Amino acid sequence: MSDYHFHWVMALRDLPSLLQGAVVTLQLTILSMIIGVGVSVPLAVMRWQGRGVWSGVAGAWVDVARNTPVLLQVYAVYFGLGAYGFNISSYAATLLAISFNNIGYLIEIFRGGLATVPRYQYISGRSLGMSATQAYAYIVWPQLLRIVFYSVMTQMIWAMLNTSLGLLIGLRELAGAAEQAQSVNYRTLETFAMAALLYYLMAKLLILGAELLYARLYGRR
Amino acid sequence: MHYTAAWQQLHWSDALYVLVASLRTLQLTFMSVLLGTLLGIPLGVLRALSPVVRVLSSPLVDVVRSVPMIIQLIILDTCLSISGWPLSAFQLGTLALGAWMTMVTAEIVRGAYEAVAPGLRRVARSLGMSSWQELRVVSLPLALRGGFPAWVGAALCLVKDSALVGIFGYVELTKAGQILNARTHHTFLVLGGxxxxxxxICHVITFCTRRIERRMAE
Structure with a gap:
């Protein structure tokens, strides 16, 4: 190291704004996961059944979302919609792009999970007089959720990491707040090190929460 | 004064530009996959064999996987500037993506190594192989074959993550798209392209690796 002096105190003064950014990051993560699960569950069922237009839509969605960079997806939503006159905020654009990405990955996760639940479980439900929706809701999904639980949680961590791309379209989530703070206090390394630490802690927090939730729902692993 | 730029609209020469940019994306991906694989395989084996290495390296694995790539790139870039070794954007990207790939490869190799049946290892040792021979001839080939699909997945991740290096001035596909978009304003066409x-690129890689996997399974 050359004669660089760390000035943590100057960077620490911006901790409150970083924490505000962290709240935005968590909000985006949770919202994008709610949207992601909400849209991907029906699509995964259609894809699993494997016929009709919606199965094709789900397949195309998976292909596009998983084979292009998230950065490109963020740009496509923010600048692409903007080019057609839909000027949405960077918050909405990040949320849309991350949700789009989440849905692509979650469809595959749920479809993989569906394949592990034996088909006769669904058929027996139907033959007991349940409707298709009831058979899915009461028989297939409870078993499925346990199988895909950790994959979904991993996807949630990925979603959190991906929200940092909001920085590039001017959103003040954790990375954006750090960028803003370092342009004022000139302590780039210290500020971004703090942001990295906060991301690390949030990831750990999410994992801990997931473990607790799993233990609450299904007992010890 | 009325002024129009010479080639404001999309032009056929732009296809060449995109082609060169995609080669640069591939170049960056290839170098970081190479770096990550060469460092990751020994690290993974060491992590599987030695508890000391596992304890020492697990914070690194953890940090690399739970801090966003863009923050890692910014921190590495700043550290390099401070230390007086300014690297090019390509070298910066190779280092950061390579570090990520190292950690991910190490985890894949460790998982695959631990999945090799322990009986097989004992058989090799009782046939008179040294522990090094057993690793080289039995465990490692099996572990590498088992970890191959996950390794391809990580490499595909890198193709996409290399887009972030564009922010630091390396003109790869995404950055090239931004430049073309700024000139032509055909946003959907350019970003879609x-x-x-x-x-x-991803599908070609997947197609080729499927064939390799099939050949390995035979």
Missing amino acids: IGATYFF
């Missing part, structure tokens, strides 16, 4: 190029 760039997306299709990534799509094509």
